[in-house]
Amino acid sequence: MKYRPFLLGTAVLTAALCAGTATAPETATANTTGAQTSANIPQLPVIPGSSTTITAVDGAAPESTSGDRPRFDVDRNDVTATIESSAAGTLTVVDRNDPWNADDDEVVATTAVTAGTADVEFTVEDGRWDIDAFVVTDDDRQTSPAHAAVRKALAEPEDLKIWQKGSAGNRRQTVIGTTYPGARIRVVDVYDKEYRTTARPDGVFGLSFAGEFSIATVFIAVDNDEIAATPQQAGAPPVGPTDPTLVWPIVEDKDLRGGRALFTSATVDEAVALEPVRSGEGLLQEITWDSKPTEQATAETLSWAVPKTGTTAQVVVNGNRCVQPASSAALDGRVILSTCRTSDRVQQFTAVERTGGTVLQSRSNRDWYLALGDDGRVVVGSSDDAAQLAAEDDYSDSWSVEDPVADVADRSITLSGTKIPGATVMINGAPIESVATRAAGDDSTWTTTLRNLPVGVEQTLVIEQLVGSSIVGQEERTVQLDATDLADVADHFDDDVTRPAQVTGTAVPGATVQLLRDGAPVGTPVIAGDEAAGGAFTVDVPAPNAGGVHTVTVEQLLDGIAVGPDRSVDLDYGAAVSIEDAERGR
Numbered sequence: 346m347k348y349r350p351f352l353l354g355t356a357v358l359t360a361a362l363c364a365g366t367a368t369a370p371e372t373a374t375a376n377t378t379g380a381q382t383s384a385n386i387p388q389l390p391v392i393p394g395s396s397t398t399i400t401a402v403d404g405a406a407p408e409s410t411s412g413d414r415p416r417f418d419v420d421r422n423d424v425t426a427t428i429e430s431s432a433a434g435t436l437t438v439v440d441r442n443d444p445w446n447a448d449d450d451e452v453v454a455t456t457a458v459t460a461g462t463a464d465v466e467f468t469v470e471d472g473r474w475d476i477d478a479f480v481v482t483d484d485d486r487q488t489s490p491a492h493a494a495v496r497k498a499l500a501e502p503e504d505l506k507i508w509q510k511g512s513a514g515n516r517r518q519t520v521i522g523t524t525y526p527g528a529r530i531r532v533v534d535v536y537d538k539e540y541r542t543t544a545r546p547d548g549v550f551g552l553s554f555a556g557e558f559s560i561a562t563v564f565i566a567v568d569n570d571e572i573a574a575t576p577q578q579a580g581a582p583p584v585g586p587t588d589p590t591l592v593w594p595i596v597e598d599k600d601l602r603g604g605r606a607l608f609t610s611a612t613v614d615e616a617v618a619l620e621p622v623r624s625g626e627g628l629l630q631e632i633t634w635d636s637k638p639t640e641q642a643t644a645e646t647l648s649w650a651v652p653k654t655g656t657t658a659q660v661v662v663n664g665n666r667c668v669q670p671a672s673s674a675a676l677d678g679r680v681i682l683s684t685c686r687t688s689d690r691v692q693q694f695t696a697v698e699r700t701g702g703t704v705l706q707s708r709s710n711r712d713w714y715l716a717l718g719d720d721g722r723v724v725v726g727s728s729d730d731a732a733q734l735a736a737e738d739d740y741s742d743s744w745s746v747e748d749p750v751a752d753v754a755d756r757s758i759t760l761s762g763t764k765i766p767g768a769t770v771m772i773n774g775a776p777i778e779s780v781a782t783r784a785a786g787d788d789s790t791w792t793t794t795l796r797n798l799p800v801g802v803e804q805t806l807v808i809e810q811l812v813g814s815s816i817v818g819q820e821e822r823t824v825q826l827d828a829t830d831l832a833d834v835a836d837h838f839d840d841d842v843t844r845p846a847q848v849t850g851t852a853v854p855g856a857t858v859q860l861l862r863d864g865a866p867v868g869t870p871v872i873a874g875d876e877a878a879g880g881a882f883t884v885d886v887p888a889p890n891a892g893g894v895h896t897v898t899v900e901q902l903l904d905g906i907a908v909g910p911d912r913s914v915d916l917d918y919g920a921a922v923s924i925e926d927a928e929r930g931r
Contacts, residue, residue: 664767
């Protein structure tokens, strides 16, 4: 919320509140009505029998009186609250901002009042805000506070659309819109599957998911409030670079980072390695742990992807299983590996940074953290038992595609990037293992080289990342092998007139250089030099057996196909030799 200055009361404490300089007494406690405490807003003694009541906001009674706070709905950001109090002093309005975080409470309005009814103005942003109001008296006490919620409804995005691509059985839906910067977005499809993303700093968001039906509900959450919106049917997107769906991945996974699964060990120079094991005779897998020398642990542990610090996401093991507390976790702390389900909060963890390391907190139960059990299993335990991640500097983003690197001489394009460890990378529907002639890098990176590509032909490559059978990342790259133009093409005549004239220049390293006269090949083609030679070439020109200027065309060929523009060279052989007379014997 925005602070707007008002007439200050006479109490020194109230002045400090407005200036933001007051500090809480060390023995500050919550008041009897259960208001949030704050390190920035001191809690004053409550006057026995006092009262404060918010009767109206912008002249309207509360829209809802259920719950602990009556809710006032408003249609503007600058509002006026009507408040009754039992004492004179400085009426103070406090915005609780995040109701779960007392440290961000702030005073948003103060005004001098007498006992009875008074109006006070303040500003709310779009969203739902919890506010408290009380009167600070000159003897540094306060009235029993009033609690309320003020809601300025979030605006629905006007450009919210859903696009559909693909054929029956293989369709993809993409939702695109513009809303509040940083807004939390949930897209729920017709099967009640949920996909999540976050609006960019410019408010634009997009998210793609596999599905046959272009029916979805979009939930936009901002500042403790959420609205639901139905996207407009946009049909099939245009083909080509103007396709708006190309920007957005399938299932947003930007909150993940991949690496080797290691926890810190209590033993010096050791780390805790993890290993999935079968549970009894069933199909369920559990995770065991063992402290080993760091180098050995790094080599032997499994690969996984975990949330980036401060974010919430799944913990994906070996590219196809997700960590989750078992149904019996409340009794035995058991943790299992299960099929990844994007919308299942039981599979989501928050990476919480602490002094000395980062721990993984369960979203389904905030009292649970991944921990190392006494029986050698990974379990969920209390905050005190939480295991800390090791080797965090070695993690990499869970999905990226670098700019393609073209090699015209080799007729190849190399693609590389990062991925979820164990995930499958596909190019145009084929796993890179089957289309690559070279693959390298550790399990959180990928690279592949596509060979035997045509020169001068534009191609669109669809690069996807799969966890199991689910697409969790997609990008498109348009690539084209473009030949370097012929350069520095010139004629050359040797001082030795018995030698043929030559054409010199540079071409694509390794290209075939051919001369044409009147459209027909002449002479013997040559191969341009390698990269070290800069593609230099020298080709002999067959004598025309005639004087004057003769024009030849130079072209370069790759795989027998002419590439790039050709060049013409005029060779001046001088005047032709003529015999005007001959004398016998001379």
